[in-house]
Amino acid sequence: MKKSILIVEDYPEAGATFKELLELLGHEVEWVVNGQAAMQKLHEGAFDLVFMDLNLPDMHGLVLLKQVREKELSPDTRFIAVSGHSAKDAAAVEASRVFDHYLEKPIDLAVLNRILSSTA
Amino acid sequence: MTKEQQTASSNTHWQLAGIRHHVFLKVFSVLRHNLLGPISVTRMNHSIMRRNLEKDDFDKTKALARLNKIELQLEEAVFGIRALSIWDETSDAEASPEAIVSAGLKLMSGFLTLRNISVERLPEDSGVTYALVRESPFLYAWLGLLCHIEDHATKPIDLHIHFKDPARLEIVITQPLYDVNAQRAVDAPQAIVDHAALQLLADAAGVQFEFSPQIIKMGWLTQKD
Numbered sequence: 001m002k003k004s005i006l007i008v009e010d011y012p013e014a015g016a017t018f019k020e021l022l023e024l025l026g027h028e029v030e031w032v033v034n035g036q037a038a039m040q041k042l043h044e045g046a047f048d049l050v051f052m053d054l055n056l057p058d059m060h061g062l063v064l065l066k067q068v069r070e071k072e073l074s075p076d077t078r079f080i081a082v083s084g085h086s087a088k089d090a091a092a093v094e095a096s097r098v099f100d101h102y103l104e105k106p107i108d109l110a111v112l113n114r115i116l117s118s119t120a
Numbered sequence: 121m122t123k124e125q126q127t128a129s130s131n132t133h134w135q136l137a138g139i140r141h142h143v144f145l146k147v148f149s150v151l152r153h154n155l156l157g158p159i160s161v162t163r164m165n166h167s168i169m170r171r172n173l174e175k176d177d178f179d180k181t182k183a184l185a186r187l188n189k190i191e192l193q194l195e196e197a198v199f200g201i202r203a204l205s206i207w208d209e210t211s212d213a214e215a216s217p218e219a220i221v222s223a224g225l226k227l228m229s230g231f232l233t234l235r236n237i238s239v240e241r242l243p244e245d246s247g248v249t250y251a252l253v254r255e256s257p258f259l260y261a262w263l264g265l266l267c268h269i270e271d272h273a274t275k276p277i278d279l280h281i282h283f284k285d286p287a288r289l290e291i292v293i294t295q296p297l298y299d300v301n302a303q304r305a306v307d308a309p310q311a312i313v314d315h316a317a318l319q320l321l322a323d324a325a326g327v328q329f330e331f332s333p334q335i336i337k338m339g340w341l342t343q344k345d
Contacts, residue, residue: 013158014157014160014164017168021167054230055150055229059233060229060233060234062233062234083153084153084154084155085149085152090231090234091234105153105160106160107160107163
């Protein structure tokens with residue numbers, strides 16, 4: 001089923017390629033490069049899923065998610081942290097606690113598909 | 121050198137090695153994250169190519185363009201792996217203090233955020249020339265200082281970082297007027313990088329730290345001094 005997806009990723013090659021991959025899988029995808037632009041997009045409309053890099057140039061992904069929750073934006077959206085941090089790192093442990101899912105880089109297509117198929 | 125002096129020198133060597141090891145392990149996860157970036161993109165490009173091939177959707181021009189992208193990402197990964205030599209304290213590589221300060225802040229940004237420490241890098245005067253310093257010991261000293269601040273911050277703080285001149289960095293510590301993270305006050309972990317540890321890192325890098333309650337100064341000698 002086609003999902004509406006927002007990617008928040010500052011590394012251009014990663015953002016562009018991830019967008020292309022998700023579009024190839026049949027989804028509608030938008031991509032922004034920082035936290036402020038992500039907030040703007042979430043104000044404008046709802047997404048089924050948001051894939052968010054943790055190390056953003058203007059704010060940490062954890063801070064961005066906190067602001068989204070405080071403003072009660074997109075309550076039905078699933079937020080997925082995407083990071084190269086090992087799942088045992090402090091940032092990853094915290095992200096696993098507050099995000100709906102933690103996706104470790106390099107992204108495993110099978111894991112990605114499971115996340116996509118488990119989203120209503 | 122007397123036997124006592126040899127023992128003292130050996131002790132200092134191992135203490136410094138232990139502190140540097142701690143600092144390195146602190147940022148290791150970030151280095152890992154950064155190195156995985158290009159590998160992750162390569163893997164996604166590989167998945168896209170495989171999927172297109174499986175669908176019999178093969179366009180030679182597009183495939184070559186994608187292979188070029190993969191090659192660039194692999195080059196970036198190789199560059200990142202080679203750049204790991206900076207962590208070898210015997211490396212003679214040199215860099216501008218300004219660049220090392222930026223690199224250190226980037227490596228520590230996630231940890232500082234988690235500890236409710238915000239960083240404001242004040243703009244430098246344009247046209248200032250920074251004399252090069254030995255990159256590895258300087259980076260260890262700078263990261264050691266950031267670890268020290270992180271270890272000792274018991275409440276949310278703002279760091280205002282500014283080069284007072286090409287050989288002196290000043291960090292002014294203030295408390296935010298409004299703290300959005302106040303409810304996430306964190307437990308202070310056991311401080312590992314204490315003043316004695318910082319002194320060892322400073323001596324090895326040729327820098328000096330000066331501490332007062334709200335200002336930390338980091339100075340170093342340049343070739344002109």
